[in-house]
Amino acid sequence: MKQFDLAPVRHPAPASLDVVPVAEMSEATRAIRLTPDFDVETLGTALDHLDLIIVTFPIFRDGRGFTQARALREYFGFAGEIRAEGHLIADQAQFLRTCGVDSVSLADDSDTTPWLKALSLFPATYQSRLGLRA
C-alpha cells in the first residue's frame, strides 16, 4: 500500500509504527485501526498518546468514517494523523479532507491522478459559504 496525502499533514505519523486493532490497544500503542461501528468517545485519554488513527471503509458507501474523523478532530481535539483505509474512491477526496482525514491508503499500483483532480475541483464549498467552519 502507498500513502496519498490529501493535504499537508500537520503531524505525520512515523512510517514504522505498528498499527493495532482498536480492540487490542495497550498503553504502549501509538497507532490504531478503528472499525466503522466504534464510538470514538470511548478512547478517552488514550487519544493523548496516539500518533495515528486509521478510519476504515468496508465499502465506500459506508460513510461512518466521515463522522468518526470529524468527531476526533472537533470533539476531542485529536491532532495526530488520521488516515482512511479500505474501499475508497477519488470522488470522496474533498469530503475526507474536510472531515479531517489527512491521508488515504491506496493500492501500490493505483493511479493518483483522479485524486489530485478531485481535490482541485470545488474551490469553495457551500458549507463554508454559509459560514460553517470547513
Added chain:
Amino acid sequence: MNAPVGLYQYQTADREFLASRITEFEGQVQRRLDGELTEDEFKPLRLMNGLYLQLHAYMLRVAIPYGVLDSRQMRKLGHIARRYDRDYGHFTTRQNIQFNWIKLEETPEILRQLADVDMHAIQTSGNCIRNVTCDQFAGAAADELMDPRVHAEILRQWSTLHPEFTFLPRKFKIAISGSPQDRVAARFHDIGIIARPGENGPLFRIFVGGGLGRTPLVGHELFDAVPESDLLMTLEAVLRVYNAYGRRDNIYKARIKILVQALGIDGYRKAVEHELSRMNPDHYRLAPETVAAIKARFAAPDLTASPEAESKLLQDRRGNVEFDRWVRSNTHPHFAPGRIVVTVSIKPAGGIPGDATSDQLERLADLADQFSFGELRITHLQNVVLAHVPQDRLVELWQALTDIGLGDANHELIGDIVACPGLDYCALANSRSIPIAQKLSARFADNALQEEIGKLRINISGCINACGHHHVGHIGLLGVDKRGEEFFQITLGGRDDDHSRTGDILGAALPEDDMVDAIARIVDRFLSVREKGEQFLDTLTRLGDAPFKEAAYETV
C-alpha cells in the same frame, strides 16, 4: 438580469460550482466507459447526479429546489422534453421533474443545458440529503406566518455535497413550511420543519423520523422552538447521530425512522443533545448577515392590484358556472388584496398524473410571465402553482389554461390522483399504477360530480415502496402481484396534514379489472350515507369503514 421572484438568484460561485460538477460527472462517465469504475461504483455517482436506470431506459430527475422555478427554466424543461425525451416531462412528488427516455451519452449535454439556466440534477437520488421541499403557497398564502423559502435555500446550500452526509445509510428527505396548515407533509419526512416568527427572529419546530415506504411512521416532535442561529447546528447533530448509528445491514431498515423507533423519540433527542453539547456553536452558527445576504437574492414582487380587482372577479364568476367552479376548487386566498393563488391541475380527465407535454411546459412559462411575475411552483401533489395572479385577470388565465388542456377544476378532488410511475417505467414495481389512475380519472371526469364528492384524495403505489404515497391517500391503492396477476389492496383514511395518520387496510386485494368499479361503489356509498357538510374523511370517522367495506366487496 433582474433577480427572479420567489427563488434565489445564482451568483458566480454557484455557476462555477455547477460547471465543476458537470466536469466531474463527465469524468465519471468516462471512467465508467474505460472500465476504471465498476457499475457498482458508478451507480451511486450517477444516482447523485439524478440518473437512474429504469426498466426501459435511463431516467433523469432534475432538481427544482423547494419546487420554485422561473419561466426561463420552465421553457428550458420544455426544450429538454422535446429535444432529448419523447416530448413530455413528469412532475414528481418531491416537486422535481423527471425525463423518462434519456440516453446516457446525452446526459452531460443535458446537464450543461440545465446549467445554462441555473438548474441541475444533483442529489435527486442516492443516499444523501435529497431536494428540500417546501409549501407550494410560500410567500403568498393568507394563512402563512413566515415565508420559508429563504431557509429552504439555506438548507439547499447546506446540504449540497455535504462532506459528512453524502454516504448516509439511506436517502434523507427534508420539508419546510411556514404555515400552521401543513401542506408539506412535515410529519412524513425524515426531518419536517415548521417555521414561525418569534420575538427575536424565526423559530423552527422540528419533527424527525416520519416516512412512508414499507414501514409507514408518523414523525415525532424533536424540538419545538429552535432559533435561527442554531438551525444548521441542530440539523447537523440529528444527521450525525443517524450517520453513526443508522442501520446499514438491511436497506429496508436503514431510514432514520427505524433508528428513531428503536431509540424512542426521547432517546433520539438525548443523543442529539449529547452531540450538541460537544459541538462548538461558533462553527455552526447561522449568522443574521448570512441569512440577509441570501434573502437579498430573492426579488419581492410588487403585489399592488387594481382596487376593482375583487369586484371584477365576482362579476366574472357570476357569469360563468364552469369558471366559478374552477375558482372554488383551484384557488387559495392570497394575503395581498386583489391577488389570488392558482393551482393548475396537471391531472386532466383520463390523463397521466403529473405528465406535461413540451408545449404545455412552454405555455405555462408564458402564462407565468403574463400573470405571476414569471414564477412557477411544482407541488408535491404533482400540480403547478401560479402564486400571485391578479383577481381581475383570473378569467383570462383560466381561459388560456383551458385552451392547453389544463383547465380542470379538480384540485384536491377525486381526479387529483397521485400515482407512482409503476410497472410502465419502474424496475421495482409489481403492477401498473398509471392505467388505474387514468381509468379512475376518466370515470370521475365530470368536474361537477367531483365537486359534489368533495375533498377526496386517491394515491396509488405500484409496490410496497410506496412512491405513490398510498398510506396517506384518503383512498389508497397498493399494487400487489398474486400469481402473476395484478391486484390492488385498498386502504382508507390516510392523511398527511396536521392530523397525519396512515390508512387502514379495507380487506383482501381486488383484481385490477374490478378496481375502478370497487372505488366507484365506495364513492356511491359515501354519497348515500354522508350527512350535510361532511367530507369523505368525516363520514369515515363517523361510521368507520364497515359501509365502505360492504360496498367494495359487494360483487365478490
